[in-house]
Amino acid sequence: MTHRREIRETVLQALYAEELSRDSWEHILKVIIKPGLKSEKDALKFAENLFLRTLNHQEEIDEIIQKHIKNWKIERLTTIDKLILRIALCEFLYFEQIPTKVTINEALEIAKKYSTSKSSNFVNGILDAALEELREADRINKKGRGLIESSIN
Structure with missing residues (x-):
């Protein structure tokens, strides 16, 4: 059984291939996502959804990132x-069943594995700030067991 982190890593690879090659999303799905996950329907479905939603909402997501990278342009990020x-x-906004804490933890672990030594701190800072903004704007809509993240006083 493929773990969600492995699926996210595959999606990262697919997005990287798309970013650099500008091949069609169909081609990227066919050569990167489907070969490793074809025997696991649920894993494949999650990977395809995450890949396509990230691409489809890229402009909106990039606007959120840009708001939180003070004095930088998004093009200058690694x-x-x-x-x-x-x-x-994308997971914050469009995957109601995934807790934001899980998303942040997964992003940090993937940053530690695939990026620079300072990347996990950078990613954490941007995600924390973006999450706060999205919560204030009432754009985080999580449902399901264990997804209530606020304590009751």
Whole structure:
């Protein structure tokens, strides 16, 4: 059984291939996502959804990133960091069953594995700030068991 982190890593690879090659999303699905996950329907479905939603909402997600990278342009970010942020923000906004804490933890672990030594701190800072903004705007809509993240006093 493929773990969600492995699926996210495959999606990162697919987004990286798309970013650099500008091949069609159909081609990327066919050569990167499907070969490793074809025997696992649920894993394949999650990977395809995450890949396509991240691509489909890229402009909106990039606007959120841009708001939180003070004195920088999104084009100056390392490609891997930018893609990790896109995936995490996509999960925040469009995957109701995934707790935000899980998304942040996964993003940090992937940043540690695939990016620079300072990337996990950078990614954490951007995601924390973006999450706060999205919560204030009432754009985080999580449902399901264990997804209530606020304590009751």
